[in-house]
Amino acid sequence: MANTVIGSSIVIDGEITGDEDLVVLGTVKGRISLRENILVESSGTVEADIETATITINGTVTGDVHASERIELRNDCRVVGDIRAPRILIADGASFKGNVDMEG
C-alpha cells in the first residue's frame, strides 16, 4: 500500500479522506477520515477530529479520535480530546486529557 506523507513544513487546512496509510510530520487542521493506519510523528501536529482504523501518536493531537481497531499514545505525545477504540495503549510519559471509551 502506498504511503501518504505530510511533510514537516506542510500545513493542510481541510479534510483528508481515503483508504491508505498516512504519516503526519507536519500540521493538519480540520478532519481526517481514513480506513487505514495513521502515524503522527513527533514533529506532527493534528488539530482535527480523526476517524481511522489504527493510529499511533508521537506528536500532538487536539481533537476527538475514533479508531475502529487501536489507538496508541507513545511516550512523548500530547493528546487533548476524547479517544474511542476497542484497544487503547497509553505509554508512560504520554500526556493525555480527555475521555477514554473502549467499547468501540
Place this chain on the structure above:
Amino acid sequence: MATLRPKTSSLPSPAIDGTTVIGPAISVKGRIEGKEQLHIQGRVDGMIRVSEALVVEPGGIVVAEISAKDVVISGTVVGNVAASNCVTLNPGAKLVGDIRAPRLVLADGAAFRGNVQMSGEPAREVERARTTASRPVASPPVRHGAPRVTPGRATARRPTPSAVPRVEAATPAKPTTSGSREEDDVTAVIRHQALTPKGADGAVKANRRVPTRTTQPMVLRAQPKQQPVTEAAANPVTTDSRTEGPARRARTEAVHPRIPPRGKRKLARR
C-alpha cells in the same frame, strides 16, 4: 512500558523528510501550504501553495489554485497555475486553467486549455498590458507557441528564447501611443467580425417578428413593398403571432396582387 516502543506499527517511518506525498487513495479538501516538495498521486481540492516543486503524478487529480516554485504535471489539473520558475506539462498531462510562469514546457501529448503569461518579474506589467487593449495581441502567440514548444523531452529545460520576444512585443505597446493605436485597430476589427454575424441574425429575427423595422437593409430585401408592411403594422398588435399573421398576408398580397385578400383580411381583423 519501554517494551511498547519496539512494537511499532506496520507503518514504515518516512524515509525522506522534505517531501510530502498525497497517495493515490487519498483525497484532501482544503488548503495545503508548505516549504517542501509535494507529490500528488491522489486528489486535492482547494488550494495549494508550496515554495518548492509541486508534482502531480500520473493519476493525480488537482482541482485547485496552485502556486509553487516549479509545477510538474503528469496528471490532471483544473485551476490556475502560478509558478515562480517553471511549469512543465508532461505527456498525458491535462490542464484546464491559466498558467503564469517565466518558463513553460509543454510536451507532446499534453492537453492544455487556458491562457499563458510568461513574464519573469513583471507580473504587474502584464496586468497593465491586459487592461489596455493588448490582450488579443498577447494571447495568440501563446497558442502558436504551444505546439512550438519542444515535443521532445518534457524535462528538457528550454531557455525559452521565445518567451523574451513575446514579452518585448507586449511591452512597447503600452507606452507608445502609436503601438496602442494599432492594437486598438486590431481589436476593433476582431470585435467587428465577432459581432457581425450576431447582428445579422438579430436583424433577420427582428424582421420576421416585427415587420415595422424598416431601418435595416435586410428588411427591404425581404419585403420589397413597404406599404403592406405599414398596413400590417397599423393593426393593433399585442402579440408576436398576431404581427406575424398580417405581415405574411400582406407579403402575399404584394407578390400576388390579383388574389383578393380583402375579405380574408377583414375576417382576420375580426
